[in-house]
Amino acid sequence: MLFSEMSLPATLQRALATRGYLESTPVQEAIVTGAHGARDLLVSSKTGSGKTIAFGLNVIPPMLNDAGLVATPPGAPRALIIAPTRELAQQVAREITWLGADAKLRVVTCVGGVDPRSEQRALFQGCHVVVGTPGRLVDHITRKALDTKNIHSVVLDEADEMLDMGFREELETILDAVPTERQILMFSATMPRETIALANRYTKDAVRVSAAQASAGHEDIETVVHVIAGQDRDRAVVNVLRQHEATSTLVFCGTRDGAAHLAATLIERGFSAVAFSGELSQPERQRALQSVRDGRTRVLVCTDVAARGLDLPAVGLVIHADPPADAAALQHRSGRTGRAGKKGTAVVLVPVHRLRQVERLFAVARLKTRPSPVPNAERIRELDAVRVLERLKGKIEALQPEDLTDTAALLALCTPEQLAALVLQGERSNLPDPESLDATERGNDPARAKKPTFAKKSADDLAGTAGDDRSVDGNADSVWFHVNIGRFQNADPKWLLPMICRRGAVEKRDIGRIVILDSETRFEIAPGRAEQFGKAASQLDEREPRVFIRRFDPSRAGSDEQPARRGPPPGPPPRQAPRYNRDATGPAGDAPPRRRPAGDGGEGVPKRKIRAR
Ligand code: ADP
Ligand code: MG
Numbered sequence: 001m002l003f004s005e006m007s008l009p010a011t012l013q014r015a016l017a018t019r020g021y022l023e024s025t026p027v028q029e030a031i032v033t034g035a036h037g038a039r040d041l042l043v044s045s046k047t048g049s050g051k052t053i054a055f056g057l058n059v060i061p062p063m064l065n066d067a068g069l070v071a072t073p074p075g076a077p078r079a080l081i082i083a084p085t086r087e088l089a090q091q092v093a094r095e096i097t098w099l100g101a102d103a104k105l106r107v108v109t110c111v112g113g114v115d116p117r118s119e120q121r122a123l124f125q126g127c128h129v130v131v132g133t134p135g136r137l138v139d140h141i142t143r144k145a146l147d148t149k150n151i152h153s154v155v156l157d158e159a160d161e162m163l164d165m166g167f168r169e170e171l172e173t174i175l176d177a178v179p180t181e182r183q184i185l186m187f188s189a190t191m192p193r194e195t196i197a198l199a200n201r202y203t204k205d206a207v208r209v210s211a212a213q214a215s216a217g218h219e220d221i222e223t224v225v226h227v228i229a230g231q232d233r234d235r236a237v238v239n240v241l242r243q244h245e246a247t248s249t250l251v252f253c254g255t256r257d258g259a260a261h262l263a264a265t266l267i268e269r270g271f272s273a274v275a276f277s278g279e280l281s282q283p284e285r286q287r288a289l290q291s292v293r294d295g296r297t298r299v300l301v302c303t304d305v306a307a308r309g310l311d312l313p314a315v316g317l318v319i320h321a322d323p324p325a326d327a328a329a330l331q332h333r334s335g336r337t338g339r340a341g342k343k344g345t346a347v348v349l350v351p352v353h354r355l356r357q358v359e360r361l362f363a364v365a366r367l368k369t370r371p372s373p374v375p376n377a378e379r380i381r382e383l384d385a386v387r388v389l390e391r392l393k394g395k396i397e398a399l400q401p402e403d404l405t406d407t408a409a410l411l412a413l414c415t416p417e418q419l420a421a422l423v424l425q426g427e428r429s430n431l432p433d434p435e436s437l438d439a440t441e442r443g444n445d446p447a448r449a450k451k452p453t454f455a456k457k458s459a460d461d462l463a464g465t466a467g468d469d470r471s472v473d474g475n476a477d478s479v480w481f482h483v484n485i486g487r488f489q490n491a492d493p494k495w496l497l498p499m500i501c502r503r504g505a506v507e508k509r510d511i512g513r514i515v516i517l518d519s520e521t522r523f524e525i526a527p528g529r530a531e532q533f534g535k536a537a538s539q540l541d542e543r544e545p546r547v548f549i550r551r552f553d554p555s556r557a558g559s560d561e562q563p564a565r566r567g568p569p570p571g572p573p574p575r576q577a578p579r580y581n582r583d584a585t586g587p588a589g590d591a592p593p594r595r596r597p598a599g600d601g602g603e604g605v606p607k608r609k610i611r612a613r
Contacts, residue, residue, distance in 0.1 A: 047335020
């Protein structure tokens with residue numbers, strides 16, 4: 001239904017039309033035409049279906065006069081919108097602000113991580129709508145900065161997530177603080193039992209609105225499942241990124257550590273990636289999101305909580321690097337793409353041992369699983385060959401006569417074949433290398449690997465192991481490290497071994513198995529030496545400023561549910577997570593430039609610095 005056919009205040013109509021929103025989404029239509037008035041609402045509607053404007057269109061009109069302008073000057077707020085994370089609250093506030101701009105609606109945002117005094121000042125100056133996170137809203141209510149006496153609507157956006165995050169008490173405090181004659185609106189893509197229980201306590205004959213079968217999947221999102229060997233997880237992510245070449249991608253990990261680690265790995269591989277999790281400071285989070293919005297960062301590696309509800313318009317691809325915990329998580333993660341009618345792809349990577357669980361979860365979500373193989377390196381190179389030619393064709397067609405003036409000197413220097421080779425080399429040098437997925441292709445079971453031995457080895461022995469034995473496993477007492485040099489950088493135990501010894505101040509006999517992969521080498525360190533090794537080796541060395549050695553947790557490659565990390569990783573990734581952020585988001589950071597990780601030029605163009613091909 002067109003907005004113009006709805007009975008909406010003229011100022012809101014104008015705001016929607018200016019924005020280019022002519023047709024309402026099903027949930028918006030259900031809310032506006034349902035004429036629910038001031039009744040409580042429990043609304044479920046799929047991700048990206050425009051729930052924010054839907055509640056805006058319910059909450060704002062009662063505050064407006066016949067001319068479509070706010071009926072009262074800014075004062076004690078009339079509506080309260082609660083969202084689980086800062087970013088989501090700010091996103092909602094932006095949306096409500098433009099929607100109400102012509103109506104002269106004043107919106108104040110109250111979120112953690114921001115100076116509360118400036119929020120207090122804004123609240124004292126008065127407003128019509130307050131948007132905030134539960135904790136900060138409670139603070140302002142307790143300090144009497146937020147006057148709740150006029151509140152007639154309370155919106156709980158992503159109500160289920162707020163309960164999951166343990167905000168029950170805060171929500172109850174807020175709901176107890178507002179007048180009893182108020183309307184409560186709960187919005188989410190999923191409405192689990194606990195949310196409905198809270199709703200039952202606080203709402204009166206709430207109307208259930210479910211638009212476009214919230215739980216039946218999402219027709220704009222194509223879901224792909226790849227079954228992998230656990231230890232191939234990072235490499236599978238690389239290949240999936242390379243296969244799709246989406247403008248922006250969200251990659252989901254089960255844990256913060258996992259997200260920081262994967263972001264670091266991707267940066268080393270030459271992707272412009274950034275980790276996005278709750279542990280970043282507020283400015284860092286803002287910068288990370290901004291860098292994705294303006295295209296400098298193409299891969300955001302995040303946790304479930306951090307990304308809940310985020311509306312990043314250009315996300316074409318979502319990768320579940322670790323499988324989602326349940327059907328709701330699947331839906332919310334995948335729902336970051338396919339927004340507002342655009343098409344998107346969600347790729348779920350499933351380690352063999354979790355396939356059954358994921359199949360059950362898909363059954364609950366009413367999605368069909370038909371696992372397909374992850375594209376291997378060869379397949380990616382085939383795709384590259386086609387795409388590189390396509391790109392060059394476009395560039396050739398775009399050439400203007402004046403572009404052809406200075407070419408004679410070069411043509412005199414080389415044959416057309418040589419020239420073509422150079423051009424191809426240039427095109428390919430921007431592409432991170434695809435990875436071999438040998439373990440996955442062989443169907444390796446990570447649980448079957450043998451215990452390490454720390455016998456003295458000759459370089460030749462090690463060379464024999466290299467590249468062959470990929471069954472890096474989660475053996476209880478093996479401590480694995482990794483260095484960002486692999487076969488493509490001509491890794492050879494002959495020089496790698498002395499380097500590892502020098503960087504980590506250990507001897508050759510302290511090094512166990514060595515596994516050389518395409519772009520990295522993993523090696524075992526005797527458990528007794530691991531801690532000291534980690535400390536020493538994570539120091540950067542002037543001689544190899546771009547060689548990073550860091551702890552590698554093979555068990556995590558197989559499962560994201562790994563609270564039992566063996567100590568904090570001593571290497572660069574966690575320490576650098578915010579710095580990656582800085583690197584990808586501009587010069588405002590504080591890290592010495594020497595630490596800029598290989599491959600991130602800071603302008604979002606993937607570059608490989610360590611390359612020997
Ligand atoms: P949800 O909360 O349901 O996940 P959002 O409210 O974040 O979805 O909306 C997703 C995106 O769709 C936003 O960028 C929003 O501005 C846009 N959008 C909302 N309603 C419409 C509409 N009627 N027409 C076009 N785009 C819309
Ligand atoms: Mg939303």
